[in-house]
Amino acid sequence: MIAPCLPGAQLEEVENDEYKGFVKVKVGPITAQYKGVAKFVEKDDSNHRVVIRGEGRDTRGAGNAAADITASLESTAEGTRVNVVTDLKITGKVAQFGRGVMADISKKLMGQFADNLSELVLSKGGDSQDSQSEDSSNQDSEAIDLLSIAGSSIGKKLVPGWIRNRQKKT
Secondary structure, three states: OOHHHOOOEEEEEEEOOEEEEEEEEEEOOEEEEEEEEEEEEEEEOOOOEEEEEEEEEEOOOOOEEEEEEEEEEEEOOOOEEEEEEEEEEEOOHHHHHHHHHHHHHHHHHHHHHHHHHHHHHHHHOOOOHHHHHHHHHHOOOOOEEHHHHHOHHHHHHHHHHHHHHHHHHO
């Protein structure tokens, strides 16, 4: 149900609390596909909180990604707020863009994920789980273009450095 909400993600197999699949990302000319597994480390129904650990390896062997994701639900006057905290560690070509750029990308990606999840829940009423899991396993997931998500924030951080490097060469 949730995998199709994350741009670039595709679920391949579910076994107990272990979810196997991949995430395709594109940052400018660099495309990476991380194949891996996510599993619940903690489920606390009474406090409406889960902790998920995800680990993946670039299928070309050019890096790894690991994330600890803590999600909790909080009742508000308007409805329910979902709080998500992610500790992401990434190596390889995608990591060359630096911590600040990756933080901007992560923030916008999570916003897109939240919008997609909200749309899914509102459109389906959250009660057709069987058809949703079929959709996620049959869907051909395209690489999410992280530069297009980050937009101007990347340009503001990368362009000045590019200009400085060009000036040094001349």
